[in-house]
Amino acid sequence: MPDDHATLLGRLDAIVGTSNVLRAADDVAPYLVDQRARYHGRALAVLRPGSTEEVASVVRVCAEHALPIVAQGGNTGLCGGATPDASGAALVLSLTRLDRVRGIDAENATITVEAGVPLARVHEAAAAAGLAFPLSLASEGSCTIGGNLSTNAGGTAVLRFGNARELALGLEVVLADGRVWNGLRGLRKDNTGYDLKQLFIGAEGTLGIVTAAVLKLFAAPRTRATAWAGVSGVAAAIALLRLAKGMLGDRLVGFELISDVALELSRRHHPGSPDPLPGHPWYVLLQADDAMADAPLPALMEATLEQAVSQDIARDAVLAQSHDQAARLWGLRENISEAQRREGPNIKHDISLPISAIPAFLAEAERDLAKALPGVRFVVFGHLGDGNLHYNLAPPAGAAPEPFMSNAPLANRLVHDRVHAAGGSISAEHGIGQLKRDALPRYKSPLELELMHRIKDAFDPAGLLNPGKVL
Amino acid sequence: MPDDHATLLGRLDAIVGTSNVLRAADDVAPYLVDQRARYHGRALAVLRPGSTEEVASVVRVCAEHALPIVAQGGNTGLCGGATPDASGAALVLSLTRLDRVRGIDAENATITVEAGVPLARVHEAAAAAGLAFPLSLASEGSCTIGGNLSTNAGGTAVLRFGNARELALGLEVVLADGRVWNGLRGLRKDNTGYDLKQLFIGAEGTLGIVTAAVLKLFAAPRTRATAWAGVSGVAAAIALLRLAKGMLGDRLVGFELISDVALELSRRHHPGSPDPLPGHPWYVLLQADDAMADAPLPALMEATLEQAVSQDIARDAVLAQSHDQAARLWGLRENISEAQRREGPNIKHDISLPISAIPAFLAEAERDLAKALPGVRFVVFGHLGDGNLHYNLAPPAGAAPEPFMSNAPLANRLVHDRVHAAGGSISAEHGIGQLKRDALPRYKSPLELELMHRIKDAFDPAGLLNPGKVL
Numbered sequence: 015m016p017d018d019h020a021t022l023l024g025r026l027d028a029i030v031g032t033s034n035v036l037r038a039a040d041d042v043a044p045y046l047v048d049q050r051a052r053y054h055g056r057a058l059a060v061l062r063p064g065s066t067e068e069v070a071s072v073v074r075v076c077a078e079h080a081l082p083i084v085a086q087g088g089n090t091g092l093c094g095g096a097t098p099d100a101s102g103a104a105l106v107l108s109l110t111r112l113d114r115v116r117g118i119d120a121e122n123a124t125i126t127v128e129a130g131v132p133l134a135r136v137h138e139a140a141a142a143a144g145l146a147f148p149l150s151l152a153s154e155g156s157c158t159i160g161g162n163l164s165t166n167a168g169g170t171a172v173l174r175f176g177n178a179r180e181l182a183l184g185l186e187v188v189l190a191d192g193r194v195w196n197g198l199r200g201l202r203k204d205n206t207g208y209d210l211k212q213l214f215i216g217a218e219g220t221l222g223i224v225t226a227a228v229l230k231l232f233a234a235p236r237t238r239a240t241a242w243a244g245v246s247g248v249a250a251a252i253a254l255l256r257l258a259k260g261m262l263g264d265r266l267v268g269f270e271l272i273s274d275v276a277l278e279l280s281r282r283h284h285p286g287s288p289d290p291l292p293g294h295p296w297y298v299l300l301q302a303d304d305a306m307a308d309a310p311l312p313a314l315m316e317a318t319l320e321q322a323v324s325q326d327i328a329r330d331a332v333l334a335q336s337h338d339q340a341a342r343l344w345g346l347r348e349n350i351s352e353a354q355r356r357e358g359p360n361i362k363h364d365i366s367l368p369i370s371a372i373p374a375f376l377a378e379a380e381r382d383l384a385k386a387l388p389g390v391r392f393v394v395f396g397h398l399g400d401g402n403l404h405y406n407l408a409p410p411a412g413a414a415p416e417p418f419m420s421n422a423p424l425a426n427r428l429v430h431d432r433v434h435a436a437g438g439s440i441s442a443e444h445g446i447g448q449l450k451r452d453a454l455p456r457y458k459s460p461l462e463l464e465l466m467h468r469i470k471d472a473f474d475p476a477g478l479l480n481p482g483k484v485l
Numbered sequence: 486m487p488d489d490h491a492t493l494l495g496r497l498d499a500i501v502g503t504s505n506v507l508r509a510a511d512d513v514a515p516y517l518v519d520q521r522a523r524y525h526g527r528a529l530a531v532l533r534p535g536s537t538e539e540v541a542s543v544v545r546v547c548a549e550h551a552l553p554i555v556a557q558g559g560n561t562g563l564c565g566g567a568t569p570d571a572s573g574a575a576l577v578l579s580l581t582r583l584d585r586v587r588g589i590d591a592e593n594a595t596i597t598v599e600a601g602v603p604l605a606r607v608h609e610a611a612a613a614a615g616l617a618f619p620l621s622l623a624s625e626g627s628c629t630i631g632g633n634l635s636t637n638a639g640g641t642a643v644l645r646f647g648n649a650r651e652l653a654l655g656l657e658v659v660l661a662d663g664r665v666w667n668g669l670r671g672l673r674k675d676n677t678g679y680d681l682k683q684l685f686i687g688a689e690g691t692l693g694i695v696t697a698a699v700l701k702l703f704a705a706p707r708t709r710a711t712a713w714a715g716v717s718g719v720a721a722a723i724a725l726l727r728l729a730k731g732m733l734g735d736r737l738v739g740f741e742l743i744s745d746v747a748l749e750l751s752r753r754h755h756p757g758s759p760d761p762l763p764g765h766p767w768y769v770l771l772q773a774d775d776a777m778a779d780a781p782l783p784a785l786m787e788a789t790l791e792q793a794v795s796q797d798i799a800r801d802a803v804l805a806q807s808h809d810q811a812a813r814l815w816g817l818r819e820n821i822s823e824a825q826r827r828e829g830p831n832i833k834h835d836i837s838l839p840i841s842a843i844p845a846f847l848a849e850a851e852r853d854l855a856k857a858l859p860g861v862r863f864v865v866f867g868h869l870g871d872g873n874l875h876y877n878l879a880p881p882a883g884a885a886p887e888p889f890m891s892n893a894p895l896a897n898r899l900v901h902d903r904v905h906a907a908g909g910s911i912s913a914e915h916g917i918g919q920l921k922r923d924a925l926p927r928y929k930s931p932l933e934l935e936l937m938h939r940i941k942d943a944f945d946p947a948g949l950l951n952p953g954k955v956l
Contacts, residue, residue, distance in 0.1 A: 119839060119841050120727070121723055121727060121840050121841035122839040122840045122841045122842075122872070123730070123840075124839070144731070165676065166676050166680075168674050168676075172673060172674060173673075174735075176651070176673075177673075177674060177676075179680070180647070180651060189932075189936075193932055195930075195932055195933060195936065196930070197933070199908065199910070200839045200908065201837045201838070201839065201872060201908075201909065201910050201913075202643060202644075202647075202648075202837070202871040202872055202873075203639050203643060203648060203837045203868075203871050203872065203873045203910070203913035203914050204837060204910040204912070204913065205636065205637050205639075205648075205687055205910070205912045205913065205914055205915065205916045205917070206910055206911060206912045206917060206921075206925065206928070206929065207687075207917060207925065207929065207933075207937050207955055207956070208684060208687070208688055208692075208936075208937050208940055208955075209637075209650070209683055209684075209686070209687055210933065210936055210937070212680055212683030212684070213679060213680075213683070213684070215680070216676055216678075216679070216680055217679055221679075233730045233731050233734045233735075234731075235734075252592055256591070256592060259594070259704045259776070260615070260704050260705075260776060261776065261777060262776065262777070263704045263706075263735075263775060263776025263777060264645075264704075264734075264735035264736070264776070265735070304734060305730070305731060305732070305733065305734025305735070306732060306733070306734060306785065310781070314777065366672045366673070366674045366675060367672070368590060368593040368595070368671045368672065369592050369593045369594075370590050370591075370592035370593045371593075397674075400673040400674050401593070401672060401673055401674065402673075402674045437670065437671065437672075438672065439670070439672050439674070439675035439676070439677055440677060441675070441676045441677045442672075442674035442675065442676065443674050443676055444676065445676045446676070446677060446678060450677075454677065454678065457677070458677065458678065459666075459667070461660075461664055461666055462666060462668070462678075462681065465660075465666065465679075465681055465944075466678050466679050466681070468943040468944070469679050469940070469943060471943070472939040472940060472942070472943045473936075473939070484678055484679075485678070
């Protein structure tokens with residue numbers, strides 16, 4: 015159907031402008047591979063619409079031509095959710111030109127932004143109004159709000175502020191038939207029927223295309239205390255979490271767990287990193303914030319650490335004495351992923367568990383894996399305050415990555431089976447995308463999958479929105 | 486079909502036991518009228534199942550017989566959502582016998598409760614574990630968690646903790662065909678597909694019957710400061726909100742607005758009530774909590790109030806000096822509804838608005854209503870921190886209620902039109918039920934209603950779950 019094809023491209027050109035229809039191999043290449051270069055797809059074209067209306071018009075044309083659509087934000091996802099499949103049948107719809115902050119309402123403590131606004135720009139806009147948007151991720155300079163919402167992003171402040179889902183008050187969404195649902199409400203209470211926005215959040219572009227959102231803003235933190243503690247094990251880290259929540263209450267914003275192996279790796283690949291408390295098997299990075307200027311927060315954090323040490327919950331602990339020291343402590347945690355990348359391939363898991371179930375899970379999973387993959391090294395870290403671990407497996411010391419990496423399916427199975435048995439989730443904050451789609455039927459009940467399919471059929475009966483992802 | 490009828494009742498008897506099938510007029514009467522005695526329904530029978538399995542079996546039988554089901558918790562709803570219609574065709578399914586606390590996990594800070602557990606019992610169970618469940622409502626002694634979730638209840642701590650929706654991590658739901666979806670996860674991060682629980686929360690029993698939930702618990706507050714401020718108007722109250730959020734941050738848990746008319750009414754019907762700061766047109770009740778024992782919270786609240794007075798934001802303010810004084814201040818706010826009841830009929834609205842839009846809304850609505858209903862008295866109070874007002878209209882002083890109350894449809898229309906125009910919601914925290922069902926098409930777009938119907942069809946194709954409610 016060359017005529018049909020030419021007509022189609024002509025119509026798309028007319029909607030977004032020729033310069034925003036990318037077809038040359040070099041131009042489209044960056045949009046066809048995911049951040050970890052695990053998935054390589056093809057596409058009919060990459061479109062860069064500049065407004066909600068243009069998105070809607072493109073989707074209408076796609077609906078007419080039964081053309082699949084893969085929406086993409088900053089393309090920083092970790093599960094291949096924004097990478098098209100290899101068929102080349104789909105259009106990639108890059109939303110980065112929808113990059114306006116539509117408005118900020120300081121009295122209502124809300125901001126309205128388009129999907130393509132990078133997360134860091136939301137931080138800046140909030141700060142300019144004397145407020146804060148608490149979602150915080152490693153990729154915040156390039157990830158977009160649309161992607162954050164579509165994957166229900168987590169990050170380092172979920173303990174206090176929740177996931178992206180909890181931070182959204184309203185959405186604007188282009189539906190599968192090209193109609194626009196305007197749900198851009200800035201209300202903290204609205205009980206007038208089914209809460210439609212909840213369906214689009216975390217749906218990875220399979221139910222509709224998020225084009226704008228109203229987000230909650232908060233009082234900006236004006237005092238901060240950051241601390242580092244060495245603990246004897248994960249059970250002790252959990253006891254420290256409970257103690258810190260009890261003493262710091264809502265001030266406790268971050269509670270990160272880091273194993274000695276993860277720390278050693280982070281330090282080795284980042285010369286000049288500090289080593290605040292050498293010699294413990296596990297570490298915790300704590301951060302507390304207070305909206306009050308000059309709050310007695312460092313004293314309160316110190317009292318918490320003293321309690322922890324005196325109760326034998328922590329072996330040792332240290333409070334950052336400056337912004338710079340705090341940043342260097344955070345660096346230890348944040349550099350782990352990059353250190354792992356430099357170290358070579360490893361088998362990654364983004365899991366969550368009831369916090370109380372984590373020690374037994376770790377013991378059991380370690381036993382299973384040590385047996386199946388002799389010499390395996392465990393690189394464990396994550397957001398313990400949310401029950402979220404990045405549970406990664408590196409090859410035995412000195413071993414070549416390749417034979418080890420071929421065990422990934424087996425390792426995934428062992429880890430995910432244990433997570434599932436403990437009431438956990440095989441994807442805490444990264445989503446399903448392509449990466450875990452085939453695993454889903456093993457861990458979701460047939461009934462839950464059936465309900466998900468019913469929703470998919472209700473919103474995208476032709477199956478054109480991000481096919482092959484999630485379901 | 487008397488045979489069919491007898492068979493049906495026999496099957497239901499066999500499932501829940503004869504003593505839990507209520508048919509006598511006196512027995513069923515309390516289940517057939519709503520709390521405000523606005524709706525009087527009829528029912529084939531009232532069933533009191535004792536377990537999720539019994540609920541599921543009952544629903545299966547109902548599905549076979551095409552029998553409508555009205556789920557009911559503590560029957561404290563304000564929109565008739567739990568009252569059957571007048572046809573007498575429906576079964577009322579009272580869930581109050583599903584009253585077990587299934588478990589509490591202090592390390593994970595979660596509690597698993599059955600739908601019929603009264604809210605106050607969740608508070609008690611959390612407190613016994615040294616934690617707190619922050620949902621707080623006037624009816625907490627009798628309302629149930631199932632009802633709280635099905636109506637996405639709000640209350641006095643939404644400012645800090647969100648609505649019931651934000652407090653639920655997992656649900657167990659009996660679906661329209663009697664199958665049980667076990668989504669009882671206790672995870673703060675879980676991104677494995679569509680978040681099904683969000684659909685059942687706030688759906689008022691029209692998509693499934695919530696039988697149990699996993700709820701988030703929080704550090705118990707150990708210091709509290711309660712204050713009362715007189716302000717010149719609602720714009721000043723909003724400025725005070727912003728100041729208090731900036732200084733108190735997450736400690737600010739409650740921020741209630743009360744007009745002088747509402748206060749006078751509350752005091753007149755409750756002799757012995759205090760009158761802390763006579764002579765202001767509007768008042769604000771502030772509450773701040775801190776998890777820290779002996780936190781310098783009263784001093785911080787005092788500093789906030791001093792700032793407010795020195796910046797001309799508040800005219801005057803006073804800090805409660807004891808638990809008893811704090812309770813008496815809260816009494817002023819909490820007694821308004823009862824005072825209104827004693828005063829006689831009035832036209833009620835449960836609305837929300839972007840906080841920034843409230844002053845203009847109040848001015849415009851007052852102008853409209855004073856013109857349409859000469860002499861009308863405005864009884865305005867509510868959760869200003871959430872943009873939620875209880876905007877009630879009383880007859881002119883000395884006037885009989887009856888001619889005035891006949892204007893309710895006109896008044897509702899005027900108020901809701903203004904709310905809608907200002908980007909607000911016609912039901913902030915009470916839901917739709919029967920009360921606002923007919924108003925919904927005026928304020929929801931046809932597209933949004935269509936999407937709601939698609940969801941309803943996907944989950945309850947036969948339309949047996951709480952027919953005539955919401956949609």
